[in-house]
Amino acid sequence: MPQLIYKYGDVRAIDVIDRLRLKVTPPNHFNDPFEFTPQMAPDLLYKTAFRHVLDEEGMQEIYPEMIKNGQFSGSLAAFREEIQRRTPTLTKALIETYPQTAEDFRRRFINMISETFGVICLSNICDDVLMWGHYANCHTGMVIGFASGHDFWRRPQLQQVEYTTKRAMFDPNIELDDPQYRAQTRAIVRCKSSHWAYEQEWRQLRLLAECAAESGNDNLNYYVPIPADLISRVILGFRFSSERRVQLESILSQPEFDHVELHEACLHEREFRLVISRLR
Numbered sequence: 001m002p003q004l005i006y007k008y009g010d011v012r013a014i015d016v017i018d019r020l021r022l023k024v025t026p027p028n029h030f031n032d033p034f035e036f037t038p039q040m041a042p043d044l045l046y047k048t049a050f051r052h053v054l055d056e057e058g059m060q061e062i063y064p065e066m067i068k069n070g071q072f073s074g075s076l077a078a079f080r081e082e083i084q085r086r087t088p089t090l091t092k093a094l095i096e097t098y099p100q101t102a103e104d105f106r107r108r109f110i111n112m113i114s115e116t117f118g119v120i121c122l123s124n125i126c127d128d129v130l131m132w133g134h135y136a137n138c139h140t141g142m143v144i145g146f147a148s149g150h151d152f153w154r155r156p157q158l159q160q161v162e163y164t165t166k167r168a169m170f171d172p173n174i175e176l177d178d179p180q181y182r183a184q185t186r187a188i189v190r191c192k193s194s195h196w197a198y199e200q201e202w203r204q205l206r207l208l209a210e211c212a213a214e215s216g217n218d219n220l221n222y223y224v225p226i227p228a229d230l231i232s233r234v235i236l237g238f239r240f241s242s243e244r245r246v247q248l249e250s251i252l253s254q255p256e257f258d259h260v261e262l263h264e265a266c267l268h269e270r271e272f273r274l275v276i277s278r279l280r
Contacts, residue, residue, distance in 0.1 A: 004145040005122040008135035013142050024206045024222040026114035036110045038188050041171035044098040048173045049091045118208050124200035127274045145233030161201040163194040228256040236264040
């Protein structure tokens with residue numbers, strides 16, 4: 001891992017420094033619609049379907065609905081006996097309906113994840129022309145460099161994105177206590193299309209319940225507080241305004257930011273690349 005990891009942002013990224021907080025984004029707000037949308041395993045095994053039919057937690061969840069809808073009138077014990085009696089039929093039906101169930105689950109998956117988790121997205125690099133254009137509002141924004149060895153990134157652990165041409169798979173046949181289950185979960189979180197490989201992304205998964213929520217335009221925005229010593233470097237975009245620069249320099253003049261380096265991105269005289277020059 002490099003010594004610094006970077007966050008691209010428009011002029012609103014000043015808020016990261018001024019209020020010492022990072023935005024945590026639910027996956028269903030990402031600009032890549034393939035994120036957290038795994039392909040589904042093609043088949044549901046008989047043993048898996050059988051296990052789901054007899055799952056006690058599932059029975060206790062379904063039973064009240066069956067009573068409410070008038071589909072069953074007996075006790076929970078009687079309901080359990082009825083399920084056990086009809087297990088072969090229910091198992092077969094579950095297997096037959098799996099293709100549609102799997103598709104429905106795949107479509108809902110990202111929203112289910114986004115109700116609980118958000119992501120802090122960062123990059124290995126600070127001078128990518130495309131990212132300056134896309135994420136720093138046409139070079140009018142800034143890039144903030146964070147100390148990658150800081151304890152902040154260990155709880156929870158930073159994860160490096162893996163770029164691939166094959167989408168991650170969710171296989172319901174893998175049981176929770178199987179090591180493969182953790183591996184497939186990790187792949188869903190970390191795998192991204194190779195189209196995005198130029199971003200060289202690192203990410204940290206955060207529980208939204210542990211973040212501060214603020215009302216935005218049509219959505220809730222989530223933030224996590226950060227210590228001042230997490231920030232190591234600030235790079236101003238080539239088109240960063242003089243007014244914003246005065247504002248930022250005023251913030252960085254505070255003693256808690258004495259250690260922070262200030263740089264600016266300039267256009268190379270002959271090549272299609274940026275040159276990062278230190279200002280202080």
